[in-house]
Amino acid sequence: MDCPNVSIIILNWNGKENTVNCLEALKLTTYSNYEIIVVDNGSTDGSVKYFKDHYPEIKLIENGSNLGFAEGNNVAIREVLKRGEIKYIALLNNDTIVEPDWLEYLVNALESDESVGSCQPKILLLNNPDTIDAIGISVNRCGAAYQEGRNEKDLGQYSKITEVFGVCAGAALYRTKMLNHTGLFDKDFFAYYEDVDLATRARLFGWKSVCVPRAVIYHIHSATLGNDSPFKKYLLERNSYYYVIKNLPPKVIMLFLISKAHSGFFTLLYLARTRNFKMIKSLVKGNLDAIGNLPLMISKRTDIQAKKLMSKENFKMWLK
Numbered sequence: 001m002d003c004p005n006v007s008i009i010i011l012n013w014n015g016k017e018n019t020v021n022c023l024e025a026l027k028l029t030t031y032s033n034y035e036i037i038v039v040d041n042g043s044t045d046g047s048v049k050y051f052k053d054h055y056p057e058i059k060l061i062e063n064g065s066n067l068g069f070a071e072g073n074n075v076a077i078r079e080v081l082k083r084g085e086i087k088y089i090a091l092l093n094n095d096t097i098v099e100p101d102w103l104e105y106l107v108n109a110l111e112s113d114e115s116v117g118s119c120q121p122k123i124l125l126l127n128n129p130d131t132i133d134a135i136g137i138s139v140n141r142c143g144a145a146y147q148e149g150r151n152e153k154d155l156g157q158y159s160k161i162t163e164v165f166g167v168c169a170g171a172a173l174y175r176t177k178m179l180n181h182t183g184l185f186d187k188d189f190f191a192y193y194e195d196v197d198l199a200t201r202a203r204l205f206g207w208k209s210v211c212v213p214r215a216v217i218y219h220i221h222s223a224t225l226g227n228d229s230p231f232k233k234y235l236l237e238r239n240s241y242y243y244v245i246k247n248l249p250p251k252v253i254m255l256f257l258i259s260k261a262h263s264g265f266f267t268l269l270y271l272a273r274t275r276n277f278k279m280i281k282s283l284v285k286g287n288l289d290a291i292g293n294l295p296l297m298i299s300k301r302t303d304i305q306a307k308k309l310m311s312k313e314n315f316k317m318w319l320k
């Protein structure tokens with residue numbers, strides 16, 4: 001079998017230790033035809049010098065400042081797409097550890113079905129490897145996105161290649177043909193939900209996504225910002241509106257807004273009782289910025305809806 005060209009892109013931002021562990025694991029990859037691109041998002045921890053000194057074989061892109069996950073990866077993706085000869089692009093969070101045969105299984109899945117635009121491995125928690133982190137992205141009928149399989153014990157329940165709504169960008173293989181069709185990550189997201197947005201566009205544009213459970217990757221969940229970061233809370237709140245307004249059917253948008261109002265009230269009440277004023281500020285700012293950018297998201301929605309191939313009825317079948 002021919003081995004198509006694959007570019008593996010790893011984004012680094014002050015995460016030298018995790019990135020080094022990721023690169024060392026990649027050395028054992030059994031797939032033969034790949035390159036590694038490390039994108040540095042303006043790190044100040046000596047990452048760039050270390051990579052130049054110890055990994056001269058990798059391609060290093062220096063962004064100079066923190067462009068976020070979305071645009072940080074886009075910089076490298078655009079460079080790959082310009083070259084034309086690369087068939088697949090793999091994205092890996094720098095806090096992942098791959099099994100040696102991970103890429104073979106993912107490439108085989110895309111090679112076997114031209115209608116599949118992206119696939120992902122079974123992602124397990126690095127510090128608790130019998131627990132699943134994600135086998136894909138799902139979106140419910142109220143527009144809320146979540147990681148399929150999150151925190152389930154890995155008992156072999158996901159043993160076959162399964163179609164999923166979309167793939168988690170922290171460990172995924174994308175067909176470059178699909179990315180040329182759908183466009184890349186939306187830089188306005190900066191970080192979080194940008195993969196949900198891309199996955200939803202892929203669905204609307206007629207592309208399938210699958211999980212390939214024989215490909216296994218281990219992940220440190222929320223290693224970059226942590227679960228208690230006010231900035232992360234802000235991005236999650238704001239961006240949850242972004243992908244819904246841009247992509248989902250009007251009825252789902254209404255259910256999303258009702259659900260947001262209900263959950264937001266009780267979240268604010270809890271944060272007030274615990275005197276977590278930083279989180280309150282992040283939550284309020286996320287909502288206000290989402291409202292302020294509503295015209296921009298509606299403009300993007302108009303463009304997406306004009307290009308979509310999947311009917312509203314067929315799309316809603318994928319909402320759980």
